[in-house]
Amino acid sequence: MRPESKPDRQMSFIEEARRAQIVASAIEVLASVGFAKASLAAIAKHAGISKGVISYHFAGKDELMEEIVTQIYTKIAEQVIARLEGQDTAVGMLRTYILSVAEHMRDHRTQLLALGEIFHNLRDAEGKPRYGAHTNEELYQGIEHIYRFGQSTGEFRDFDLRVMAITHSSAIDAMFAYWAVTPDHDLDAHARGLADFFERAAAK
Amino acid sequence: MRPESKPDRQMSFIEEARRAQIVASAIEVLASVGFAKASLAAIAKHAGISKGVISYHFAGKDELMEEIVTQIYTKIAEQVIARLEGQDTAVGMLRTYILSVAEHMRDHRTQLLALGEIFHNLRDAEGKPRYGAHTNEELYQGIEHIYRFGQSTGEFRDFDLRVMAITHSSAIDAMFAYWAVTPDHDLDAHARGLADFFERAAAK
Amino acid sequence: MRPESKPDRQMSFIEEARRAQIVASAIEVLASVGFAKASLAAIAKHAGISKGVISYHFAGKDELMEEIVTQIYTKIAEQVIARLEGQDTAVGMLRTYILSVAEHMRDHRTQLLALGEIFHNLRDAEGKPRYGAHTNEELYQGIEHIYRFGQSTGEFRDFDLRVMAITHSSAIDAMFAYWAVTPDHDLDAHARGLADFFERAAAK
Amino acid sequence: MRPESKPDRQMSFIEEARRAQIVASAIEVLASVGFAKASLAAIAKHAGISKGVISYHFAGKDELMEEIVTQIYTKIAEQVIARLEGQDTAVGMLRTYILSVAEHMRDHRTQLLALGEIFHNLRDAEGKPRYGAHTNEELYQGIEHIYRFGQSTGEFRDFDLRVMAITHSSAIDAMFAYWAVTPDHDLDAHARGLADFFERAAAK
DNA sequence: TATGAATGAGTTTTCATTCAT
DNA sequence: TATGAATGAAAACTCATTCAT
Numbered sequence: 001m002r003p004e005s006k007p008d009r010q011m012s013f014i015e016e017a018r019r020a021q022i023v024a025s026a027i028e029v030l031a032s033v034g035f036a037k038a039s040l041a042a043i044a045k046h047a048g049i050s051k052g053v054i055s056y057h058f059a060g061k062d063e064l065m066e067e068i069v070t071q072i073y074t075k076i077a078e079q080v081i082a083r084l085e086g087q088d089t090a091v092g093m094l095r096t097y098i099l100s101v102a103e104h105m106r107d108h109r110t111q112l113l114a115l116g117e118i119f120h121n122l123r124d125a126e127g128k129p130r131y132g133a134h135t136n137e138e139l140y141q142g143i144e145h146i147y148r149f150g151q152s153t154g155e156f157r158d159f160d161l162r163v164m165a166i167t168h169s170s171a172i173d174a175m176f177a178y179w180a181v182t183p184d185h186d187l188d189a190h191a192r193g194l195a196d197f198f199e200r201a202a203a204k
Numbered sequence: 205m206r207p208e209s210k211p212d213r214q215m216s217f218i219e220e221a222r223r224a225q226i227v228a229s230a231i232e233v234l235a236s237v238g239f240a241k242a243s244l245a246a247i248a249k250h251a252g253i254s255k256g257v258i259s260y261h262f263a264g265k266d267e268l269m270e271e272i273v274t275q276i277y278t279k280i281a282e283q284v285i286a287r288l289e290g291q292d293t294a295v296g297m298l299r300t301y302i303l304s305v306a307e308h309m310r311d312h313r314t315q316l317l318a319l320g321e322i323f324h325n326l327r328d329a330e331g332k333p334r335y336g337a338h339t340n341e342e343l344y345q346g347i348e349h350i351y352r353f354g355q356s357t358g359e360f361r362d363f364d365l366r367v368m369a370i371t372h373s374s375a376i377d378a379m380f381a382y383w384a385v386t387p388d389h390d391l392d393a394h395a396r397g398l399a400d401f402f403e404r405a406a407a408k
Numbered sequence: 409m410r411p412e413s414k415p416d417r418q419m420s421f422i423e424e425a426r427r428a429q430i431v432a433s434a435i436e437v438l439a440s441v442g443f444a445k446a447s448l449a450a451i452a453k454h455a456g457i458s459k460g461v462i463s464y465h466f467a468g469k470d471e472l473m474e475e476i477v478t479q480i481y482t483k484i485a486e487q488v489i490a491r492l493e494g495q496d497t498a499v500g501m502l503r504t505y506i507l508s509v510a511e512h513m514r515d516h517r518t519q520l521l522a523l524g525e526i527f528h529n530l531r532d533a534e535g536k537p538r539y540g541a542h543t544n545e546e547l548y549q550g551i552e553h554i555y556r557f558g559q560s561t562g563e564f565r566d567f568d569l570r571v572m573a574i575t576h577s578s579a580i581d582a583m584f585a586y587w588a589v590t591p592d593h594d595l596d597a598h599a600r601g602l603a604d605f606f607e608r609a610a611a612k
Numbered sequence: 613m614r615p616e617s618k619p620d621r622q623m624s625f626i627e628e629a630r631r632a633q634i635v636a637s638a639i640e641v642l643a644s645v646g647f648a649k650a651s652l653a654a655i656a657k658h659a660g661i662s663k664g665v666i667s668y669h670f671a672g673k674d675e676l677m678e679e680i681v682t683q684i685y686t687k688i689a690e691q692v693i694a695r696l697e698g699q700d701t702a703v704g705m706l707r708t709y710i711l712s713v714a715e716h717m718r719d720h721r722t723q724l725l726a727l728g729e730i731f732h733n734l735r736d737a738e739g740k741p742r743y744g745a746h747t748n749e750e751l752y753q754g755i756e757h758i759y760r761f762g763q764s765t766g767e768f769r770d771f772d773l774r775v776m777a778i779t780h781s782s783a784i785d786a787m788f789a790y791w792a793v794t795p796d797h798d799l800d801a802h803a804r805g806l807a808d809f810f811e812r813a814a815a816k
Numbered sequence: 817t818a819t820g821a822a823t824g825a826g827t828t829t830t831c832a833t834t835c836a837t
Numbered sequence: 838t839a840t841g842a843a844t845g846a847a848a849a850c851t852c853a854t855t856c857a858t
Contacts, residue, residue: 012820012821014820014821015820015821018821018822032331033330033331034327034331034332034333035325036240036325036327036331037327037331039847039848039849040848040849040850041847041848041849049822049823050822050823050824051823051824051849051850052822052823052824052825052850052851052852053821053822053823055849055850055851056820056821056822056823057821060849060850061848061849061850120324120325121239121240121324121325123238123240123241127237127238127240127241128238129238132381132385133381133382133384133385133386134385134386159397159400159401160393160394160397163379163393163394163397163398163401164397164401166375166378166379166382166394167375167378167379167398167401169378170374170375170377170378171370171371171374171375173374174337174370174371174373174374175367175370175371177336177337178337178370180337181336181337181338182337182338189364189367190364190367190370193363193364193367193368194367194371196363196405197363197367197368197371197401197405198405200404200405200407201400201401201402201404201405203404218838219838222838222839243830243831243832244831244832244833245830245831245832253839253840254839254840254841255831255832255833255840255841256833256834256835256839256840256841256842257838257839257840258832259832259833259834260838260839260840261838264832264833265832265833420841420842422841422842423841423842426842426843440739441738441739442735442739442740442741443733444648444733444735444739445735445739447826447827447828448827448828448829449826449827449828457843457844458843458844458845459828459829459844459845460829460830460831460843460844460845460846461842461843461844463828463829463830464841464842464843464844465842468828468829469827469828469829528732528733529647529648529732529733531646531648531649535645535646535648535649536646537646540789540793541789541790541792541793541794542793542794567805567808567809568801568802568805571787571801571802571805571806571809572805572809574783574786574787574790574802575783575786575787575806575809577786578782578783578785578786579778579779579782579783581782582745582778582779582781582782583775583778583779585744585745586745586778588745589744589745589746590745590746597772597775598772598775598778601771601772601775601776602775602779604771604813605771605775605776605779605809605813606813608812608813608815609808609809609810609812609813611812626817627817630817630818651851651852651853652852652853652854653851653852653853661818661819662818662819662820663819663820663852663853663854664818664819664820664821664854664855664856665817665818665819667853667854667855668817668818668819669817672853672854673853673854
């Protein structure tokens, strides 16, 4: 899930701290004003540093954005994978996956908002989306793994794994997006509702 | 779902034609180079007209974008509503909704790509997303209407209608997004898979 | 001698006038502060226009610079070629060439200073010089033509034409460069001295 | 020809070594990417040191550039002067001068490329060229010395010494510039050709 | 001495918008 | 109505230089 990062040259403590500070500032700016207005100037101002510092620590805006994605993504994956340990049924994995992602969302709203901004907006040099269905392969395969396991144990019926993975993934994203603009929305209830949907839809 | 349009002052035939020409050009540019590179200059060049014309016929870039959304959205709604006529079971409506949207996608790929670009990128003056969960109310209510009907007839079990509507809507969007970057993907099979999914998820 | 120019799309009178104004301003700025400080901002300010105007009329700084080269070069070539008409001996051509270039220098000091700046400084995207020995081929061949004619008529002895062309060309450039920083220098006498030099160097 | 250097305060061995290392790195960078891209960062990276070191050892980029010029120029002069010893005719001196410079060029291509970059690009604070005809006085006088000697011995006819010196100097520079971009060019033949030109042009 | 970090001015370029014709 | 021209703000990025450690 590591979308290409810096060649792991050794970084000093200060360097790491600055990069972390810049990443944190960028996340906050992205979440509050959106990608298009998250200029390096805005990020620097929010962090209380000069524009040049960002250029000094990151090769360019793209590297900064990709670093943010990597960091946020890694954290989600870590949490979900940790929760998944100990589950031995496909249904259990399925519910745990959804509930633990929702839990993570509740605690990292700003990060996920920023992640969404980057996912929807970052483009490569030719104007093609940097992220999107084509970079979700690893994610889809992870989800498919759970459903395939369920099919192999007989818990689940036969269905197209990719369709299920896409639906699963998008349902979670939509849950977050809705909650993000409707803070009163009951995120946990939503997650339980989703878990029911997928459990029933997959069941024999 | 009419996201605010021009005050309905009478428009001349020429005016309408020009606006339609500009909208068509904008859709093609958005679909091919993405929102960020879809400058008025690019749209004008693609249409073979001067930049000034766009400013003359639209209050600004935002109005143009909103006009595009209105037009595309209206067409989808018309087609889906037409197909829905004659269905008298919730399951029938559900399946028809999904299959007819997929059919529309197959025939209007460019328009939907453009729609997605605008949805993900357009911001208001303060930087808040112009579209998103908060502008989908009408859409959600339409979907909820079907599921509520199913619950009232006893076809469907009891579940949270809003959660279902959000999931239903996102599943369709994700189907399109995946197909858009994976043209070999079997859109109709995907749609049938989704129909099965929601039928089972909602069933008693 | 036309080092690549705009595709000859039709230009309006105003467009031509603006481009000419910008070119003239750029020449003056180049001549007075040198290439490195001849920023678009400086050129615009000198012309009393906004920076954007330059971007509007030229694809980029490089196109502006190449347009300048083209214009200046074309004028010199026209004058020299006109003077060369009517000469029927190699010695006559040789002397006329040198004297008419010197005459042009006297009347177009600023332009030639600007030309020198661009020749010495303009680089392509990879950092290689845009002009230099490798783009002088046409110039060298023109000069060689005269000397070859002299060898064929028996006016001149046998020598390497390319070496002569390089020397001839550089001697003229150096005459200008010296005069440019030493305005009291007698340009015409220098030109006559050069003419004597090459006549004797080539003579049997 | 010593274009102003550091006040001759005593330098430690280490200091000298560092300066030499920096100068060597700068020459290579200048020759390979050109003046405009020869940033202190690039020079430091090429040398494997930090940017700060350069600032520490040189008052600024300009002093570094001038130091490079001094070093390269000094070496050429030493070689030419050494070769000139033992020549007792003006013609001999003339030919030796040209041939020994060409010989030096063959062995020090990188240095001379760097020298050319600096000559053409370095500017003082007001934007005026740091080098050029106005700083060549010492060079011109050295060359004039030879030709004046030839005139006094009767080997050479009467001509303007300055014109001859300028031409002589530029012919050598042009020989190098041509060879630099046309490595197959026969440098020695070119030098002999030049020597013939100057011998004949100066002869009675 | 040497370093990495930071600065801020300066670069080119893009763009939505305005306006006179 | 339509156009080409002009604007000026904002963008990302580069760079020589300074400075605390």
